[in-house]
Amino acid sequence: MRVISINVNGVHNAIEQGLFDWLHTQNADVICLQDTRASVYEMEAPEMQLHGYFCYACDAEQPAQGGVAIYTRLQPKAIITSLGFEAADRYGRYIQADFDKVSIASVFMPSGHKDEQELNQKFKFMDDFGRHLDKQRRKRRDYIYCASLYIAHNKLDVKHWRDCQQETGFLTPERAWMDEVIETMGFIDALREVNREGELYSWWADSEQAELLNLGWRFDYQLLTQGMRRTVRSAKLSRQPRFSQHAPFSVDYDWVLSV
Known part of the structure; x- marks a missing residue:
């Protein structure tokens, strides 16, 4: 099973940049998009x-502010678009497809980069989503969370980490939240399960210097419950081609998707 996750920074623009042409060559079973900036009505067009996929989407009250989507070859048993808290449901930040024994979700956390208000919204989302994760890990099914979190977890996950410790995305409370999810709750970071190298980034500032010098951050994850740990076979962040500020993230699992 191949799962691809991409924060597209607006799906219309990403498609114009060749997203669908690229996806047709990737042989993915499930594709999770974040930050679609499109309504459910638009996603149904x-x-x-x-071609060859079912499409499901969740939008924000104001679609230009968020939105997530899932494309899947296999029609799922159920689709869930609510987490029961405003920070997710009002802004279209979550969609989950349920299959036999595993659920795959697309998650879009506020970046917190805009201003203090957005940063506070991010912290609220972290609290609420953390409680959700703590509940889900106790259930008798496995989960894959394709999550654009705008948090670089460790020093390996950001270029020049010493200079970034006061920047949103590498703040102490953000990294502590990642510690809680991975080290305390036991969720698996799919990339780090198979690759411990540095300079594996998924986001770059929109500047030529950032691109040229690889001044990147790893903001995008596939977080797994423990039952999926030994199924991870490979994980790849594709710096090129890119269809937004984020790199596509592909993980291959030793798993056959079924309903």
């Missing part, structure tokens, strides 16, 4: 369909 013919030009938004990917």
